[in-house]
Amino acid sequence: MKVVAVLYKAGQAAKDQPRLLGCVENELGLRQWLEGQGHTFVVTDSKEGADSVLDRELVDAEVIITTPFHPGYISRERIARAKNLKLLVTAGVGSDHIDLTAANERKITVAEVTGSNVVSVAEHVVMTILTLVRNFVPAHEQVMAGGWDVADVAKDSYDVEGKVVATIGVGRIGQRVLRRLKAFDPAEMLYYDYQALPADVEAELGARRVESLDDMLAKADIVTVNCPLHESTRGLIDKKLLAKFKKGAWLVNTARGAICVEDDVAAALADGTLRGYGGDVWFPQPAPADHPWRTMRNRFGAGNAMTPHISGTSIDAQVRYAEGTKAIIASYLAGDKSYRPQDLIVIDGHYATRAYGSDKK
Template sequence: MKVLAILYSGGASAKEEPRLLGTLENELGIRQYLESKGHQFLVSDDKEGPNSFFQKHIVDAEVLITTPFHPGYLTADLFEKAKKLKICITAGVGSDHIDLNAAVARQIQVLEVSGSNVVSVAEHVLMNILLLVRNFVPAHEMAERGDWQVSDIARNAFDLEGKVIGTIGAGRIGYRVLQRLLPFNPKELLYYDYSALPAEAAKAVNARRVEDLKEFVSQCDIITVNAPLHEGTRGLINTELLSHFKPGAWLVNTARGAICDKDAVAAALKSGQLRGYAGDVWDVQPAPKDHVWRTMKNPLGGGNGMVPHYSGTTLDAQARYAKGTLDILDNYLTGTDQEPGNIIIGLGKWSTSSSLAVLKSLITSSSYQITPNKLPPPRQTTFTPTHILLDIVVVLDVYNPYEMPIPQADLEAAIRNVIPVTHLEIIDQSSGCGENYAIFVVSDAFEGKTTLARHRFINDILKKEIALMHAFSQKTLTPKQWDAQQVKDAEAAAAS
């Protein structure tokens, strides 16, 4: 079996520091394991272009390992050439470098080391916020030059206390950012997310949800992006949205570079609409030497906290994702079930396996309730009977990192192909950070079935017909109930 790994070159540093496991030189520490089992292990950092090591060897590799820090971009075209590929492993978190729909179509598994970077990235976010607000970079550069003009630095330095700070995304990383900000005594902590935090989790960090993105950014002195990259978030922060920011706000992005329009951000920083921008993610990685984010400044000559992508690859994080990669490989080779939380795409479908254990306890309860001791915070939540759970982990983690839009026609066809439908409505409830559909079905197939049974029936249809994980809301009525609802609605309209 051929295992292909695309990793970044660590140079002399990797030779001097063997704990740099995610590098070309140290190979995630898995060579001995693979070769002891008779497998071929090829490693390179050469990934660009049709003549690259990556594209040459992907054609007959069974396993691909890559990282978010130096990703091998696996497009639909490359999937067509990768005739023997069976599994893709991301050594880290974030598999947006892989065409996931193509992986589903080819029945190729995609896994990543879930949770390996969350603490590392959350700490990096906090560092970025502080270095921007305290105007640290220009101060350090002044010291290096041998200068000493305190007023030039202090005129653009502020306290974190008393500021309004918001996160776009309050999932695994975003929530930890809120936790770490609380001791700084901010004026208020806000979050923007298509799904609300459980009440107890929000209370624990004293965070308030703002449902409108423009309203959210207009209230914040500091904004941090902790959302996944998908079609709903690509280019989310653009010229139009930046115009709604508070003048002189700070923006931190350690999520994915493509969430921000690079030219719009540079222009906003140059004009002073943004006082500072920091992060470690770029729209293309490695970033070109002439990338505008490398040298952009605010009108006072500072405000740039950009670094190469390393927030999630500290030595501690590398130990976690190297161990996780080995575990995924071992499970694959021995036929052992993978850890559910690591599965992005199972065998030919978007994974719902991570929800099965929770689902078993939910389907016997009409309230879909999860008690606080079942899951660690912030994933304590309850669901009402009006929601079906095509993939519970979507709701529990707040963000579904791999949401893709589903054409309404596909949803309608999936339902109509299985049951006779009297009335069907599908309403797109998409927000800036995700797609969500309300489904209203009237069918005589629901006669004699409880509300819970109806929802499970529709849920089963969608899981079989649509290879995508999603959280839907739905309403299900029999034709008799539908007629009664029509009468009730008419009476209400007449009364008003």
């Protein structure tokens, strides 16, 4: 059996930190295990174009592993060329880089390591909110450049306490974000989702469901996106929806870059519709050098809080998703389909029936 993994190159960082498992050099810790059973294991970061290693090796691959952080986009065309393909694994959470319809048609199993990133992403959301609201990035840039102008930073620095916080999506990550933010004593916490939380969970979180997204955005000082990417959320946050936001709100997106229209977000920052944007996710990934989010500024000329999709790949998360990837492949090799039900996206030509949290990132 041939297994192909598309990971990112880490260079010296992989030597410095052996638990940086999601990289080419450390190979999710799978090589010895797979080769010890007689399997071929190909690991690469080359994923673009007809001459890529991925395109060359997928032809006879039985299992392909990708990650959300350096995604190998598994298109219908690639699936058609992968005649032996039986299993697609996301080492992490989120399979929107895979053509699930094409996988279903071929009865290819698609699985991901559900829950491996939820704590890591929720912590990153809280960090980003504080970074934006307290105007941290301009303060840091100022002192690193040798400056000392308290007023220039303080003029746009606020507290989370007393603000209205809202999440689009309140699944595994969204709930954890609200739970952590409750300690900051916001004025109100709101959520928008296709279904309501149980009453006892709402009471514990101190959160209230709003049935109209427009109404929620008009009230919110801080908006965090914690929903999956699918056809109804692709391009959701566009010029039209941004016009519904409370003037000067902060927006944080750790879900998927394609949920936001990149040029519309940049324009909303420039005209003051948004006070700041904290983005960990981009489209495509890696983002091109001229992506507008790399250089966009708010109305004060300040930068935002941008990171290269690291929220779900802390060292602790990498250990979890590496172990989960191994478990998924072990279930496949056993031939008994003993997968964790929550890890399955599609199997046997159908979407899996499972409790699918609304922020399955």
